[in-house]
Amino acid sequence: MSGYVSIRNLRKSFGTFEALRGIDLDIGRGEVVCVIGPSGSGKSTLIRCINRLEPFSDESEIRVDDIPVIPGRSLAKVRAEVGMVFQAFNLFPHLTVRENVMLAPRRVRGTSRADAYRQAEMLLARVGIREQADKYPSGLSGGQQQRVAIARALAMEPQVMLFDEPTSALDPEMVGEVLDVMKDLAGTGVTMIVVTHEMGFARQVADRVIFMDSGEVIEAGPPDEIFANPKEARTQNFLKAVLHH
Amino acid sequence: MDLFQTFFNLDVLVRTFPMLIEGLWLTLQLGVSSIIAGLILGLVLCMIRLYSPAVVRVLARIYIDVFRSIPLLVLLIIVYYALPFVGIRLSPFASAMTALTLVSGAYTAEIFRAGIEAIPKGQFEASAALGLSHRQTMLDVILPQSIRMVIPPLTNNSINVVKDTALASVVAMPDLLKQATQAQALAANPSPLIGAAAIYLAFLLPAVLLVTRLERRFNRGNA
Numbered sequence: 057m058s059g060y061v062s063i064r065n066l067r068k069s070f071g072t073f074e075a076l077r078g079i080d081l082d083i084g085r086g087e088v089v090c091v092i093g094p095s096g097s098g099k100s101t102l103i104r105c106i107n108r109l110e111p112f113s114d115e116s117e118i119r120v121d122d123i124p125v126i127p128g129r130s131l132a133k134v135r136a137e138v139g140m141v142f143q144a145f146n147l148f149p150h151l152t153v154r155e156n157v158m159l160a161p162r163r164v165r166g167t168s169r170a171d172a173y174r175q176a177e178m179l180l181a182r183v184g185i186r187e188q189a190d191k192y193p194s195g196l197s198g199g200q201q202q203r204v205a206i207a208r209a210l211a212m213e214p215q216v217m218l219f220d221e222p223t224s225a226l227d228p229e230m231v232g233e234v235l236d237v238m239k240d241l242a243g244t245g246v247t248m249i250v251v252t253h254e255m256g257f258a259r260q261v262a263d264r265v266i267f268m269d270s271g272e273v274i275e276a277g278p279p280d281e282i283f284a285n286p287k288e289a290r291t292q293n294f295l296k297a298v299l300h301h
Numbered sequence: 302m303d304l305f306q307t308f309f310n311l312d313v314l315v316r317t318f319p320m321l322i323e324g325l326w327l328t329l330q331l332g333v334s335s336i337i338a339g340l341i342l343g344l345v346l347c348m349i350r351l352y353s354p355a356v357v358r359v360l361a362r363i364y365i366d367v368f369r370s371i372p373l374l375v376l377l378i379i380v381y382y383a384l385p386f387v388g389i390r391l392s393p394f395a396s397a398m399t400a401l402t403l404v405s406g407a408y409t410a411e412i413f414r415a416g417i418e419a420i421p422k423g424q425f426e427a428s429a430a431l432g433l434s435h436r437q438t439m440l441d442v443i444l445p446q447s448i449r450m451v452i453p454p455l456t457n458n459s460i461n462v463v464k465d466t467a468l469a470s471v472v473a474m475p476d477l478l479k480q481a482t483q484a485q486a487l488a489a490n491p492s493p494l495i496g497a498a499a500i501y502l503a504f505l506l507p508a509v510l511l512v513t514r515l516e517r518r519f520n521r522g523n524a
């Protein structure tokens with residue numbers, strides 16, 4: 057039985073350097089998975105392959121809702137179902153907050169202006185920034201920008217949300233407001249794959265924690281198990297380092 | 302006083318003014334149409350140069366480099382005097398517009414490329430992740446941001462195109478310069494040439510000042 061997101065033998069090289077060395081992973085519908093691991097272990101590369109921001113070779117296979125993640129029509133379908141939130145927000149600076157949220161539904165789904173507008177209002181209220189809808193991203197704090205980015209991704213009504221260290225670029229006092237939005241989201245049944253260094257979030261929200269090192273999945277399991285008694289030495293060392301500093 | 306009568310002879314200027322205005326009209330037509338055609342050609346070339354298969358991309362690159370290297374006057378003379386040998390006979394206006402457009406398109410392509418490459422990779426990735434097509438990404442996300450950056454260099458290029466329209470006088474097109482030289486011959490007085498110079502300045506000096514202001518403004522915006 058394969059998962060809602062299924063990854064088979066995922067390999068990815070940059071030149072001669074192997075960033076991912078054969079990853080197999082199944083993620084269930086509605087599951088919240090946190091990916092942890094040291095810098096350079098391949099966490100970003102892994103989730104960027106899921107919507108093919110990183111191309112990968114034919115020997116590897118990824119499917120989302122049984123649609124193969126290969127260039128062409130099926131990739132367009134996958135991208136319409138998979139939202140992504142980046143460390144650097146990547147909001148569109150020439151568009152207002154509301155226009156950022158409306159753009160993809162209007163263009164990709166052909167949603168009417170009125171419907172897209174209503175939906176944007178609803179989403180911006182949900183992430184707590186409806187008052188800022190007419191501002192440009194540069195007028196917002198980092199935490200607010202990241203919440204807009206989440207609303208923008210949600211506007212496509214994705215089945216899967218990918219997060220690549222969504223709070224790493226934020227001032228400490230703004231981390232909480234973004235994590236709160238993500239916690240709410242986790243309760244809505246959206247499948248979430250979250251690369252994070254926020255161990256508290258992983259422990260509290262994740263259904264499963266995946267520890268990666270050197271382009272491989274070293275250990276995976278429920279957060280209680282991984283954090284309380286990790287089996288692999290590399291997991292133990294990593295957790296010791298991040299939890300005691 | 303004599304000098305004044307020679308170069309700024311009001312009587313001659315008034316008499317030849319209609320000729321100069323006729324020339325100016327043609328100069329502006331040639332300038333504006335070449336600028337617009339050059340913009341379109343440049344955008345197309347830039348897209349080919351950045352996003353097409355490798356072979357075509359190389360061709361676009363060769364085109365851009367060749368037409369930025371060739372002296373405009375040489376190109377114009379080839380278009381007007383050499384092409385008839387292979388049966389392509391263009392009017393002076395069409396020859397001048399062709400040469401100006403071919404060269405302006407090459408410069409414009411490089412300006413657009415710089416504008417697009419200055420956009421952070423994250424903008425392309427966010428667009429792709431949202432499911433926007435390449436075309437939508439360009440039209441809705443990338444180009445609107447590039448435009449701000451490319452306006453000063455594009456204005457600069459447009460100034461060059463208008464200046465270069467004066468070369469059309471060598472293929473007997475009655476543009477502003479040609480009209481001025483003819484008026485000078487008729488009146489046996491060089492004042493029309495000075496008049497033409499003043500008209501060029503009246504159009505181009507404000508444009509030059511505008512570029513300086515735009516550049517300062519955009520630099521401030523980025524800081």
Ligand SMILES: Nc1ncnc2c1ncn2[C@@H]1O[C@H](COP(=O)(O)OP(=O)(O)OP(=O)(O)O)[C@@H](O)[C@H]1O
Nearest residue numbers: 070073074075093094095096097098099100101102
């Ligand atoms: N575009 C690229 N070109 C070359 N090497 C790359 C590229 N992207 C990633 N790498 C390399 O691949 C490896 C995995 O990178 P990746 O960004 O996936 O790590 P990560 O686990 O996300 O690390 P971090 O916690 O620092 O974000 C690293 O060694 C990195 O240097």
Ligand SMILES: [Mg+2]
Nearest residue numbers: 099100101221
């Ligand atoms: Mg990373």
